Amino acid sequence: MRYAHTVDTVRGAEGELMARLPDGALMRRAATGLARVCARVLPRVYGSRVVLLVGGGDNGGDALYAGSQLASRGAAVRALLVGSRVHEGGLSALRSAGGRAVEVPRTTEIPAGSEAATEMAAADLIVDGLVGIGGTGGLRGPHASLAALAGATETPTVAVDLPSGIEADTGAVEGTAVRADVTVTFGTHKPGLLVSPGAEHAGVVELVDIGLAGELPTARLESPQAGDVDVSLPRPGPESTKYRRGVLGMAVGSDRYRGAAVLAAGGALRGGVGMLRYAGHDAVATEVLRHWPEVVVSVLDPEDPLAGLPERVDAWVVGPGRGVDGDAETELEAILGSPLPVLLDADAVTLLGTRPRLVRDREAPTLLTPHAAEMARLLPDTSPREIEARRLEYATRTAEEYGCVVLLKGSTTVIAEPGRPALADPNGTSLLATAGTGDVLSGLVGSLLSGGLAPREAAMCGAYLHGLAARLAHDGGPISASDLIGALPSAIRALRTE
Ligand SMILES: NC(=O)C1=CN([C@@H]2O[C@H](COP(=O)(O)OP(=O)(O)OC[C@H]3O[C@@H](n4cnc5c(N)ncnc54)[C@H](OP(=O)(O)O)[C@@H]3O)[C@@H](O)[C@H]2O)[C@@H](O)CC1
Numbered sequence: 001m002r003y004a005h006t007v008d009t010v011r012g013a014e015g016e017l018m019a020r021l022p023d024g025a026l027m028r029r030a031a032t033g034l035a036r037v038c039a040r041v042l043p044r045v046y047g048s049r050v051v052l053l054v055g056g057g058d059n060g061g062d063a064l065y066a067g068s069q070l071a072s073r074g075a076a077v078r079a080l081l082v083g084s085r086v087h088e089g090g091l092s093a094l095r096s097a098g099g100r101a102v103e104v105p106r107t108t109e110i111p112a113g114s115e116a117a118t119e120m121a122a123a124d125l126i127v128d129g130l131v132g133i134g135g136t137g138g139l140r141g142p143h144a145s146l147a148a149l150a151g152a153t154e155t156p157t158v159a160v161d162l163p164s165g166i167e168a169d170t171g172a173v174e175g176t177a178v179r180a181d182v183t184v185t186f187g188t189h190k191p192g193l194l195v196s197p198g199a200e201h202a203g204v205v206e207l208v209d210i211g212l213a214g215e216l217p218t219a220r221l222e223s224p225q226a227g228d229v230d231v232s233l234p235r236p237g238p239e240s241t242k243y244r245r246g247v248l249g250m251a252v253g254s255d256r257y258r259g260a261a262v263l264a265a266g267g268a269l270r271g272g273v274g275m276l277r278y279a280g281h282d283a284v285a286t287e288v289l290r291h292w293p294e295v296v297v298s299v300l301d302p303e304d305p306l307a308g309l310p311e312r313v314d315a316w317v318v319g320p321g322r323g324v325d326g327d328a329e330t331e332l333e334a335i336l337g338s339p340l341p342v343l344l345d346a347d348a349v350t351l352l353g354t355r356p357r358l359v360r361d362r363e364a365p366t367l368l369t370p371h372a373a374e375m376a377r378l379l380p381d382t383s384p385r386e387i388e389a390r391r392l393e394y395a396t397r398t399a400e401e402y403g404c405v406v407l408l409k410g411s412t413t414v415i416a417e418p419g420r421p422a423l424a425d426p427n428g429t430s431l432l433a434t435a436g437t438g439d440v441l442s443g444l445v446g447s448l449l450s451g452g453l454a455p456r457e458a459a460m461c462g463a464y465l466h467g468l469a470a471r472l473a474h475d476g477g478p479i480s481a482s483d484l485i486g487a488l489p490s491a492i493r494a495l496r497t498e
């Protein structure tokens with residue numbers, strides 16, 4: 001697991017630790033770790049040209065001290081100072097090691113042909129020490145201008161603690177932000193490094209241990225790794241039967257949207273369900289059987305939507321392609337009336353927006369898997385764009401308002417449960433941005449729910465395997481939702497070698 005803590009928590013832990021250490025010890029540890037990574041990014045340190053972007057706080061101080069270490073190993077280091085002040089200790093260390101510093105004019109626009117821009121383009125490495133966890137709001141003035149100019153070069157960029165311009169606690173990006181190839185973060189990850197859009201600016205994230213771990217409380221956010229998924233995933237043992245492995249009920253698809261049913265069924269079957277009981281009208285049920293003869297089908301009577309719903313199941317998946325008419329609503333209400341774990345996706349989420357009490361009053365485990373537009377239907381006065389800009393915040397808010405687990409789909413899949421650290425899936429890939437992949441996810445996560453995983457863990461494992469399957473199915477060209485189903489067994493196998 002990767003753990004991420006908020007700025008307030010980091011500051012608190014830092015205070016405790018600093019009280020026991022000599023002055024400047026933490027910054028020395030941070031700068032040494034930073035310099036080590038910079039030296040690895042450079043083809044060789046001696047003779048290379050390094051440009052430091054230096055803001056007025058300790059983030060700039062880290063850059064200056066790391067720069068001084070590179071300078072003493074023979075790099076030509078140039079610091080561009082943009083703050084209204086500068087970390088004096090860092091600056092004198094850089095100068096003593098032979099590095100040079102120039103004040104950048106504090107004008108808002110630094111022109112493309114300026115000396116600073118030319119230096120950045122000609123450098124072997126840019127080190128972004130403009131702002132770290134002390135940043136507030138979008139980048140201002142010359143900071144924004146330097147970040148944009150750095151982004152216009154091909155020069156490899158290492159961000160100090162976090163790319164300047166991303167909000168540490170949320171991953172939100174207002175205006176210009178640095179795009180790093182590598183981010184060297186100190187003590188613990190920051191949520192903004194793991195959640196898009198911030199995560200897309202961070203590149204490869206390297207954690208430098210500065211001794212903070214012992215002071216840190218529970219994380220705000222966790223990001224699972226292959227081993228976490230591997231130990232959670234239910235697997236058959238000698239005493240397994242199809243019933244003990246878990247029976248999943250599925251109220252998905254309709255005569256109009258048959259593909260949703262076929263795809264969700266595929267996700268469940270390749271996710272390792274013991275038995276899949278599918279319920280639907282004749283035409284869609286026939287289609288499911290044609291693709292997957294192993295499914296046990298209940299054909300529903302259009303005149304009496306509840307009569308044929310299977311009873312002996314361990315969990316339910318409801319919603320994708322099911323419709324939002326009166327029958328769909330009656331069915332959703334009946335399924336939510338059971339004491340079983342239920343996953344609501346797509347149309348079921350839309351219906352919930354008009355009947356929030358169906359979940360708010362429910363005691364049994366409930367998991368919602370909306371994309372941003374569906375989530376916006378659950379939160380009046382919120383737009384999909386706002387949700388995409390602050391995924392962690394909105395997933396958490398929805399989980400709290402509905403009293404259940406929420407998996408928010410999209411560029412970074414975020415999972416939230418009241419009272420528990422949120423989860424950010426590390427495997428997201430835009431290969432998944434194609435119709436039907438969400439249907440596969442609902443079946444896959446449903447199979448894990450029926451296998452006995454709690455909703456948060458089922459969502460975590462499902463999202464991880466979903467992204468991994470997309471990567472494994474990808475051989476250079478596009479993939480479709482059906483390819484994803486085929487790659488799920490390889491993804492499960494790959495967990496042990498990842
Ligand atoms: N915590 C730890 O454990 C450790 C922390 N360490 C390091 O300390 C860093 C935190 O340092 P910090 O507190 O000095 O703040 P920092 O990020 O440099 O930013 C403040 C400066 O930025 C400016 N500024 C702010 N917003 C801005 C904007 N939007 N646009 C433009 N400017 C903006 C602000 O200017 P002002 O608002 O004052 O004019 C001020 O000058 C942390 O990230 C890590 O690198 C390690 O050394 C050791 C362990």
Ligand SMILES: Nc1ncnc2c1ncn2[C@@H]1O[C@H](COP(=O)(O)OP(=O)(O)O)[C@@H](O)[C@H]1O
Nearest residue numbers: 409410411428429430432433435436437438439
């Ligand atoms: N840009 C993206 N990056 C990563 N994953 C994405 C992206 N866009 C979509 N996805 C993933 O693809 C799936 C799409 O689900 P959904 O929108 O419900 O599609 P559908 O309803 O067509 O099945 C989700 O798992 C989502 O997280």
Ligand SMILES: [K+]
Nearest residue numbers: 131160162164
């Ligand atoms: K930075």
